[in-house]
Amino acid sequence: MKFNVHRPLLGALLMGVALAGCSNESGKTEQAATAAPVPPAFELASSPARHRLMSASQYQNTISHIFGSDIAANAQFAPLQRTEGLLALGASTAGVPFGEMQKLQRAAALVAAQVVDDGNLDLGVPSHRDSLIPCKPADDKQADPACAKTFLGMTGRLLYRRPLSEARLTQMVDEAGKSAVELKDFYAGLASVIEGMLISPEVLMIHDRSEPDPERPGRRRLDAYSYAARLSFFLWNAAPDDRVLRAAESGELSTAKGRARVVDMMLASPRLEEGVRGFFDDMMAFDTFDNLAKDASAYPAETGAALTAAREQTLRTIYDHLIVKKGDYRDLFTTRSTFMSPELGPIYRVPTPKGWVKYDFPPDSPRVGILTHVSFLASHAHPGRSSATRRGKALRELLLCQPVPLPPPNVDFSALNDPTSPFKTARDRVSFHLQNPVCAGCHKITDPMGLALENFDGAGQYRATEMGTVIDPSGALDGKNFKDVVGLAESVRNHPALPSCLVRRVLSYGTGSAVEREDRPLVDYLTGHFAEKGYRYTDLLREIVLSPVFYDVTERAPEQKSAAATN
Amino acid sequence: MKHSLLASAAAAALLVAPAAKADDTAPPNRTIGYVVSGLYWAVYQTADGKAECPDGLNDGPREHFKALFPDNGTKRPVVDTQLKREAEGYFPTMTEEPFTFHLSQSKIAKGLNLDGKADDNDFVSPDGEKGIDNQLFRVLGCVRGYRAPDGDAYFFDNNTLITDRYDRWLFELTDVDSLVNDDDVTVTTYRGLDGLLKKADGNGMLAGGSQVIDVKWGGRYVAKIKGKIKDGVLTTEPTDVTFPWATFGVPTDREMRGMRMQVKVLPTGGTGLIAGYTDLENWYRQTLRSSSTHHQAYGQVSLPSVYRALRRAADGHPDPKTGENTTLSSALDVTLTQVHIIHPDRPVAQADEATKTAEAVKERAGARR
Secondary structure: OOOOOOHHHHHHHHHHHHHHHHHHHOOOOOOOOOOOOOOHHHHHOOEEOOEEEOOHHHHHHHHHHHHOOOOOOOOOOOOOOOEOOEHHHHOOOOOOOHHHHHHHHHHHHHHHHHHHOOOEHHHOEOOHHHHHOOOOOOOOOOOOHHHHHHHHHHHHHHHHOOOOOHHHHHHHHHHHHHHHHHHOOHHHHHHHHHHHHHOOHHHHEEEOOEEEOOOOOOOEEEOHHHHHHHHHHHHOOOOOOHHHHHHHHOOHHHOHHHHHHHHHHHHHOOOHHHHHHHHHHHHOOHHHHHOOOOOOOOOOOOOHHHHHHHHHHHHHHHHHHHHHOOOEHHHHHOOOEEEEOOOOHHHHOOOOOOOOEEEEOOOOOOOOOHHHOHHHHHHOOOOOOOOHHHHHHHHHHHHOOOOOOOOOOOOOOHHHHOOOOOOOOHHHHHHHHHHOHHHHHHHHHHHHHHHHHOOEOOOOOEOOEEOOEEOOOOEEEOOEEEOOHHHHHHHHHOOOHHHHHHHHHHHHHHHOOOOOHHHHHHHHHHHHHHHHOOOEHHHHHHHHHOOHHHHEEEOOOHHHHHHHHOO | OOHHHHHHHHHHHHHHOOOOOOOOOOOHHHOEEEEEEEEEEOOOOOOOOOOOOOOOOOOOHHHHHHHHOOOOOOOOOHHHOHHHHHHHHHOOOOOOOOOOOOOOOOOEOOOEOOOOOOOOOOEEOOOOOOOEEOHHHHHHOOOHHHOOOOOHHHHHHHHHHHHOOOOOEEEEEEOOOOOOOEEEEEEEEEEEOOOOOEOOOOOOEOOOEEEEEOOOOOHHHOEEEEEEEEOOEEEEOOEEEEEEEEEOOEEEEEEEEEEEEEEEEEOOEEEEEEEEEEEHHHHHHHHHHHOOHHHHHHOOOOHHHHHHHHHHHOOEEEOOOOOOEEEEEEEEEEEEEEEEEEOOOOOOOOOOOOOOOHHHHHHHHHHHO
């Protein structure tokens, strides 16, 4: 997509950016939704209304929030296509094919059965129905429309993210009643309706509905429930809870002041952790871990448990740095603070007691920032050896939003794969690449920074040598030369594309729409504010979700709608 | 855990270490920890078993029961048959039964010379060393359950060691200036609390894991022993030890008197022998508690017969009153895996993986070659 900006007003928009810069020089840091005049970049931008497929983690979190964390929801969603750096954008064009729907129905049936189960005290299994259903039927072998209406109305509102219409609710109560009579079980009747809800397109798809914006004639905004859903799936990686829906019902989300209160509440919630993890898991392409396999003979320490822990380590580090410590985003790439688990101990060669513990790498350690975490190093390497190219490419694409062209189809790897090859280190191999003009074009933009990570093998373990030759970890990134990984970390940390890339990704992730070249003024404006606020992640989130670009929408053309619907 | 204190702690440890004395093989902070990751009663076997068991292997509970109570139509109450045999296991006597128990006839046995003598009752080691004391092997050598690779005791004792955490036996070597030659090192034994880490391919244990010492319940497992390393082999002075042991999840202790080690040590682990005098009653009771009759039947371990053999073969620590020996010379094949041993009352050492770890030491040595 491109975020819709009125062309004739582009000049004014750019002026607005400049003005914003001036006003910020005064040192004022007004909260966007409460005081400062909204600059044109905000005023003019909007995002397309979308139909997005809920992700597996969003489904899991939603079930957990509504019914409790002990309800297992093993729903299997088909892998999404990574688009413009994010799986979340792939969700905007994904559908649910029949085979996947069957799996989702099985998961839904299991969830429904758990919700209404009576437990088994002998086995220590609690009765879920007693805690989740707020009423008792007069006869649990018969239909009870009143009780069914109470429960289904309450549950349906949370699953559908808006109150059920009276007609819809009546239909559901009738269905529950018919099933109860047929099965001679009130709770089985409820379960059949819950199962149906859980595979409803209106539940599985996050559908943006819009309405005219009364404050800005001629423009459209998300209706309050769609805004609530967009907010919640973005900030909490789950459907909105009762408090957010009440804010939508009361009209509070339709006012700037009300939106600010709700957003602040959501940013202060423990559920923010799921939102932060969901975003960075996507941005860092950690879905790679779902299928990542390493050569066990080459890397005996790289067990499946270690790879799972590696992903978790980085997500914990990110959450701790950005949210708990309220740290500067850029410092994620130079921080030596992290967490350690027993599975990772042998890879980092660190003593580690049971569980997750905070850990600081020594000041002279080569481990500096999340690029030196096993998660990055192992997932961007070959199964049995490191890869300066893959690491450099990942750095460019994931963190700096700089796409690297795909290699040509006729690459000749024979010289590199020759077992009698004289190349001992990655630097030798890369040098060979650079001799070939066809290869050199791309390798020049990936390898110099990847070489600085060569002190870490394909498993992410430290090494001083490769095949008996001392590794030279010097490198360069866009004109900055460095002698080792510490220099690389500093260069990445100070790279101007680092914060703007995060802004692009956050904006895309939150709205479900890719940021394009035409959106640069908006990105520049947000990046400028991000800088002024000290690169604090929650400030960026707050600014984006309270901006018109997040709640103002442009409806897609009818033909595009039909194409999406058949996807 | 206060990892944040560690840089200074590690630096301080290095400062007090006599760096000039240490060689390239010295572990970080002159300390290296190992966890026992393989432990088998040492049974010397030939390919066909005929040398050590010319009369074949011993029968077990199933065969003995069939001989005692043949299926000839006689009706016998359970109390006089199955329960009687169970009771004979729990209350063993020296009264002979109509079965021949085959002791190992091998001249060769794994083990150490525990008493400093070489007499007729001793074995010769596979390397030709005389005076090897291992009377437990004499008893178990022809019992199927203790023979590799598929004896049930042989398998399950070690399977439990890997899957359970109770029998986590740690050895911490301190004052180590060289893993090749050091005439004065200290070995301290502990019980650990953590699981073992397997290698990614599932074959063998992974070095570099961590073990927290059981300071709450593990006091009886702590022993401080003097030792030395010569040509990469650690030997220790005799010490009485108690060590954790579990089979089939039944937690017990083993008592070994005059325990000593002879283990080839490396930065990533070690292999060798632990030998000493095993307490007879302790060994028998532990085995009885851990293995029900059906397990004994799998391995043809007839415990009433084994008990009598143990009593006859016992060669150590005579009872002051009766003069009867109460222990048997014995040996265990041991495999050690390197771990970081964490003392709960101390800051966790902070490894500098680039310069101080055992792996880095090994790697630097390799680079120089």
